[in-house]
Amino acid sequence: MLTGYLAPTSGHIRIDGIDAVTSSIRARERLGYMPEGVPLYREMRVHEYLRHRGALKRVPNLAEAIDRSLQLAGVTDVRTRIVGQLSKGYRQRVGLAEALIADPPILILDEPTSGLDPNQVRQFRELVRSFGGKKTVLLSTHILSEVEAVCDRVIIIREGQKVADLKPGDAETSLEDVFAELTTSGATEDAS
Amino acid sequence: MKSAWVVLKRELGSFFVSPLAYVVLTSWLVWNGVVFWVLTEFYARNAVSSGASTPLSGFFGGSTLFFIPLLVFVPVLTMRLVAGEKQSGTIEPLLTAPVSEASVIFGKYGASLVIWCVLWLPTLVYAWIMSQHGSVDWGATAASYFGIFCLGAYFMAVGLLMSVLAPTQIIAAVLSFVALGVLFTVGIGEFVLDGTAREVCAYVSMWGHMQSFSKGVVDTRHLVFDLSVAVLAVGLSIGALKARRHG
Numbered sequence: 001m002l003t004g005y006l007a008p009t010s011g012h013i014r015i016d017g018i019d020a021v022t023s024s025i026r027a028r029e030r031l032g033y034m035p036e037g038v039p040l041y042r043e044m045r046v047h048e049y050l051r052h053r054g055a056l057k058r059v060p061n062l063a064e065a066i067d068r069s070l071q072l073a074g075v076t077d078v079r080t081r082i083v084g085q086l087s088k089g090y091r092q093r094v095g096l097a098e099a100l101i102a103d104p105p106i107l108i109l110d111e112p113t114s115g116l117d118p119n120q121v122r123q124f125r126e127l128v129r130s131f132g133g134k135k136t137v138l139l140s141t142h143i144l145s146e147v148e149a150v151c152d153r154v155i156i157i158r159e160g161q162k163v164a165d166l167k168p169g170d171a172e173t174s175l176e177d178v179f180a181e182l183t184t185s186g187a188t189e190d191a192s
Numbered sequence: 193m194k195s196a197w198v199v200l201k202r203e204l205g206s207f208f209v210s211p212l213a214y215v216v217l218t219s220w221l222v223w224n225g226v227v228f229w230v231l232t233e234f235y236a237r238n239a240v241s242s243g244a245s246t247p248l249s250g251f252f253g254g255s256t257l258f259f260i261p262l263l264v265f266v267p268v269l270t271m272r273l274v275a276g277e278k279q280s281g282t283i284e285p286l287l288t289a290p291v292s293e294a295s296v297i298f299g300k301y302g303a304s305l306v307i308w309c310v311l312w313l314p315t316l317v318y319a320w321i322m323s324q325h326g327s328v329d330w331g332a333t334a335a336s337y338f339g340i341f342c343l344g345a346y347f348m349a350v351g352l353l354m355s356v357l358a359p360t361q362i363i364a365a366v367l368s369f370v371a372l373g374v375l376f377t378v379g380i381g382e383f384v385l386d387g388t389a390r391e392v393c394a395y396v397s398m399w400g401h402m403q404s405f406s407k408g409v410v411d412t413r414h415l416v417f418d419l420s421v422a423v424l425a426v427g428l429s430i431g432a433l434k435a436r437r438h439g
Contacts, residue, residue, distance in 0.1 A: 003288040007437040028290040039281030055198040
């Protein structure tokens with residue numbers, strides 16, 4: 001809903017002060033979004049895909065923006081490879097490069113580290129931390145250790161209701177215990 | 193509208209790197225080659241019966257041989273437009289990018305029209321062959337191609353709409369096949385019914401449409417019909433894509 005993919009049945013959404021329902025396109029311009037599972041056009045080459053997405057997002061100085069996002073996501077070495085032939089970890093990072101291409105102030109990442117190896121997970125966390133103070137990153141994940149490692153605010157949502165809003169350092173008990181206490185099965189966890 | 197152009201370019205790029213494109217183009221040309229040869233043979237053997245019609249006018253809509261492949265090829269070409277993106281999940285990044293639904297649909301529709309033209313381009317060779325062995329009515333040929341373009345504008349719009357509505361490519365293909373098949377069959381009513389029903393059927397008839405164009409008669413009734421169906425289907429596609437957000 002935040003990304004404009006679905007419309008809310010009630011209430012309002014504001015992205016960076018812009019109404020996401022009435023000014024959907026302007027709100028979407030402020031966002032970089034990496035959906036769960038990272039769907040990409042598999043027949044395109046990495047740089048072609050980024051050029052296509054950059055053009056859709058009307059990115060100025062596209063060539064530079066592509067180089068920058070390739071580098072940030074650590075996929076410069078596969079820039080001429082075909083997306084469909086890349087490993088899951090690489091595709092995941094191409095998705096991240098795509099989310100970064102327009103240099104948006106807000107990033108929404110859905111399960112961004114699934115399928116990454118431990119080194120890539122560490123790199124990813126460093127990257128997210130490096131945005132600290134510059135970008136708002138909304139991370140939706142079930143991996144609580146990741147939340148503890150990178151987030152400065154945690155919101156736990158259970159069946160659509162916010163059940164907790166805290167800072168990871170605050171709780172005396174670990175986040176895992178808090179989570180177990182607040183939720184039973186089938187709940188999701190969001191943090192930013 | 194710049195976004196529509198970006199969508200169009202990607203659509204064409206992905207079509208022409210897919211094996212589907214070459215399977216479709218090859219089988220299309222094989223089919224039409226055979227049809228053209230059969231018609232030429234027929235007219236060569238029955239010179240008396242031919243009268244005003246020629247192999248070319250016969251080729252462009254003079255027989256069901258023209259429509260049978262279209263009813264199959266059009267759904268295959270349009271099924272992937274939106275349903276393909278739904279299946280692969282790429283519809284999510286597409287619709288969360290700062291582009292309007294109208295740009296997405298115009299881009300996809302534009303790409304399908306280009307593909308339609310690419311399909312027909314090689315058949316110009318048949319007209320050239322005929323011109324080497326006799327006289328060709330270039331006016332009627334031009335009218336035929338114009339008629340084909342209009343027919344394509346309407347077929348592709350129907351296929352696009354089905355692709356927006358269907359959850360998967362196969363369902364999109366079946367729906368467009370049924371929609372075009374029904375429109376074709378209703379048109380046949382022109383030869384079966386009489387009175388007002390006949391008039392209505394004749395108005396819808398693809399067959400009558402192509403028969404008049406292939407003789408060089410550009411009938412505005414057919415143009416109005418093609419254009420209205422195309423505008424309606426494209427408009428509904430945009431609406432359906434917008435409605436999806438609320439589904």
